[in-house]
Amino acid sequence: MSPLAFVAxxxxxxxxxxxxxxxxxxGGGILLIPVxxxxxxxxxxxxxxxxxxxxxxxxxxxxxAYLRSSLSNVRIGLFLALATVSGALVGxxxxxxxxxxxxxxxxxGALGYSAFATLRQLRVELPESTEADPLALRxxxxxxxxxxxxxxEVKYRATRVRRGFAAMFGAGxxxxxxxxxxxxxxxxxxxxxxxxxxxxxTATSNFMIGVTSAATxxxxxxxxxxxxxxxxxVAVGVLAGAALGTRLMARLRNxxxxxxxxxxxxxxxxxxxLRGLGIVLP
Amino acid sequence: MSxxxxxxxxxARALLWGGLLSVSLMIGGLAVYAAHxxxxxxxxxxxxxxxxxxxxxxxxxxxxxxxRALGRRPxxxxxxxxxxxxxxxxxxVAGVALASxxxxxxxxxxxxVIAAAVLTLLLASLALAGGA
Numbered sequence: 001m002s003p004l005a006f007v008a009x010x011x012x013x014x015x016x017x018x019x020x021x022x023x024x025x026x027g028g029g030i031l032l033i034p035v036x037x038x039x040x041x042x043x044x045x046x047x048x049x050x051x052x053x054x055x056x057x058x059x060x061x062x063x064x065a066y067l068r069s070s071l072s073n074v075r076i077g078l079f080l081a082l083a084t085v086s087g088a089l090v091g092x093x094x095x096x097x098x099x100x101x102x103x104x105x106x107x108x109g110a111l112g113y114s115a116f117a118t119l120r121q122l123r124v125e126l127p128e129s130t131e132a133d134p135l136a137l138r139x140x141x142x143x144x145x146x147x148x149x150x151x152x153e154v155k156y157r158a159t160r161v162r163r164g165f166a167a168m169f170g171a172g173x174x175x176x177x178x179x180x181x182x183x184x185x186x187x188x189x190x191x192x193x194x195x196x197x198x199x200x201x202t203a204t205s206n207f208m209i210g211v212t213s214a215a216t217x218x219x220x221x222x223x224x225x226x227x228x229x230x231x232x233x234v235a236v237g238v239l240a241g242a243a244l245g246t247r248l249m250a251r252l253r254n255x256x257x258x259x260x261x262x263x264x265x266x267x268x269x270x271x272x273x274l275r276g277l278g279i280v281l282p
Numbered sequence: 283m284s285x286x287x288x289x290x291x292x293x294a295r296a297l298l299w300g301g302l303l304s305v306s307l308m309i310g311g312l313a314v315y316a317a318h319x320x321x322x323x324x325x326x327x328x329x330x331x332x333x334x335x336x337x338x339x340x341x342x343x344x345x346x347x348x349x350r351a352l353g354r355r356p357x358x359x360x361x362x363x364x365x366x367x368x369x370x371x372x373x374x375v376a377g378v379a380l381a382s383x384x385x386x387x388x389x390x391x392x393x394x395v396i397a398a399a400v401l402t403l404l405l406a407s408l409a410l411a412g413g414a
Contacts, residue, residue: 007312046338053367060301060373067294070286074293074381078396081378085403092407139392176407210297210374211400215408217371222344224337228363229315232308235370239305 006040010230011237017054018241022062023249024261025205026183027055027213028238030268042230049225050234052217055183057235059210061242062203069250070145071203076158076196077211079139080168080189080204084182084212087172094177101276107174108273114188115265118258125254126154127195135161145200149253156197164194175212183209184268187261198254202261206242289384289393293377300373304366311363318359375404 001009013035017028029051036047066072136142142157158164171185183205190201220226249257286294328347329339342348342364351361382397 004316053370056370056374057301060297060304060370063377064294064297064301067290067297068286070290072290074287074290075393078378078381078393078400081400082396082403085400085407089403089407207293211378211404214371214375215404218408221342221368221371224332224335224341224343226364226367227338227341228311228360228367229340231367232312232363235367236305236308236312239301 007233009040010036010233014054014234014237015241015244018058018061018238018243019245019248020241021054021058021183021238022206022242022245023202023252023257024183024264025187025202025209026058026264027051027209028058029055030184030264032234036230045223045225046227046230049220049227050231052213052220053226053231053235054238055213056210056217057238058242059206059208059213061239062246063207063210065243065246066203066206066249069246070143071199071249072207073141073143073200073204074207075139076141076143076190076194076200077204077207079141080165080186081208081211083165083168084172084175084186084208085215087169087174088176088212088215089172090169091173091176094173098177100177101278103174103177103276104272105276108269108271108276111184111188111265111269111272114192115262115269117192118188118262118265122258122262123255124258125150126197127156131159132157133159133161141194143200145197147197147199148250154197156200158190158194158196160193160195164189167193172212175216182212184261184265188265191258198257198261199249199252202257203249288388289381289390292384293381296377296380297373300369300376304370304373307366307369308363309366311359311361311366314356314362315359318356375401378404 017031020031021028032051032054033047036042036050037044063072067074136158141161144153144155147154167189168186171182175182186205186208187201190196190204191198332339332341340360342361348361348364348368351358352365378397378401382394382401385397386394
């Protein structure tokens with residue numbers, strides 16, 4: 001493959017990753033790392049470096065639009081970022097102490113259960129109004145957005161905040177321990193535990209993944225894992241894809257986003273259980 | 283219809299302009315690289331450092347490396363692209379910092395402190411990971 005064709009192929013792949021990331025609230029690493037290593041023969045360290053760049057590119061590209069349309073909630077994002085970032089610090093401190101494989105099996109099981117729970121509420125467009133959570137009231141974890149497919153304003157308020165915060169802390173610990181992104185866990189905690197509308201969950205996750213990945217990205221840069229010739233077309237492609245993804249999201253129903261999210265959750269559950277058993281997927 | 287809050291507008295603007303600046307630098311760097319190919323002379327210290335560490339020669343590992351490569355005449359095209367990448371990595375952190383200031387200006391001390399705490403934790407994790 002000529003260098004120009006390689007750059008063009010990278011750009012196209014990253015464009016798709018950006019669209020998926022913007023809609024699903026993920027960083028795109030789940031798609032990019034296997035494609036870069038398996039199809040393009042890129043060294044894993046540079047693929048991971050490009051992946052962390054793609055997380056921040058997705059976040060910057062998508063969150064700007066989601067904040068303007070009030071789909072992304074800054075207060076909820078910052079409140080939960082406290083849990084994920086402090087969890088990541090604890091996780092980094094626990095590395096080498098905690099039996100990682102047992103943890104991966106546990107996490108895989110939890111993700112599998114979450115996939116099952118998501119399957120059960122697949123047709124739920126908006127969560128039913130629930131009893132006000134005192135913490136949600138105290139921290140203003142609520143908002144309003146205009147939903148184009150429903151053609152009305154949707155008001156929402158977080159519930160079961162303690163559980164959501166704990167799940168976010170757990171996701172942060174795992175990020176620090178295993179060096180994985182945690183976009184799927186963030187979406188899950190907001191959708192499943194805090195019962196926020198699915199689109200608010202993925203849009204707010206988009207804001208959060210950039211924030212929580214920033215420190216990790218600095219480490220990757222200092223280690224020399226971010227190759228400019230690889231990361232640049234990835235970043236530009238992902239940014240463009242994220243911009244397209246935000247337009248697509250405006251037209252989607254919450255149920256459609258959840259349906260697209262389910263296979264990702266099932267894949268992550270399977271991959272995590274296999275890792276726990278010592279089988280690593282690309 | 284309720285629109286975004288002032289804080290959301292400030293953070294959105296920071297993310298948008300950070301992204302646009304980054305993309306401009308990255309595309310500019312790639313375009314110069316495509317036009318001129320690899321630099322005729324690279325920073326010897328960086329190349330030696332990278333070879334010793336088993337890394338590709340064109341990788342940058344510090345801002346001083348990038349600054350030195352940008353100071354060459356003509357500037358290293360990959361250093362321009364790397365500067366764009368650095369801007370991109372710094373964009374969400376700038377967003378959190380601006381959110382803290384905006385919340386403070388609005389009189390929302392609670393969220394000004396939460397945003398500042400997130401920022402502090404981010405910097406702490408970066409410092410810890412860098413020292414590991």
